[in-house]
Amino acid sequence: AQKITQTQPGMFVQEKEAVTLDCTYDTSDPSYGLFWYKQPSSGEMIFLIYQGSYDQQNATEGRYSLNFQKARKSANLVISASQLGDSAMYFCAMREAPQGGKLIFGQGTELSVKP
């Protein structure tokens, strides 16, 4: 069974609009962390935002926020005020161990921002 599911292979958004990238996860571990990474066409993996399973508040980091719905096991990334430079592949990932554990990645969503 897939541990991390990203159901949107590709998304388009108009510049300056907000966009939500979906991520659902599956774990029976009560302690886990959820991460979003951005991979531009140059190939590097850039950390964007983190949400811990015990965090009461949704994580925010500048224009990025994470819509964490624990009961639904979803951790959607919201990008506000999209910019052309946001065009990239976005990966959701989960770590089940408290620290030092491997990241399990989803298939990714390719976001294209239109001018």
Place this chain on the structure above:
Amino acid sequence: EPEVTQTPSHQVTQMGQEVILRCVPISNHLYFYWYRQILGQKVEFLVSFYNNEISEKSEIFDDQFSVERPDGSNFTLKIRSTKLEDSAMYFCASSEGRASGSTDTQYFGPGTRLTVL
């Protein structure tokens, strides 16, 4: 800002040859990782390393692969007798691995693109 570095950025090798991919993790980090990404696919975990030994490895990480921390700064992935299917982007990552309450975020290097001919 500290970052993970990897060399080389590109490596082309013949099938059956050995390659060594090099990484310099962030200096105060305790956990090191290797991942790979076959073109167009998701990122897959290979191995994690802590306190000079492997802490976890995936099914992909078979006897063909080995990791080493030869000195205080480098972390290497060796692939013996490369196969065509080893062609991929290989990412090194590191994390602090310290006390609870830390996010223990894994920071990735820029990757080494390995092409096996």
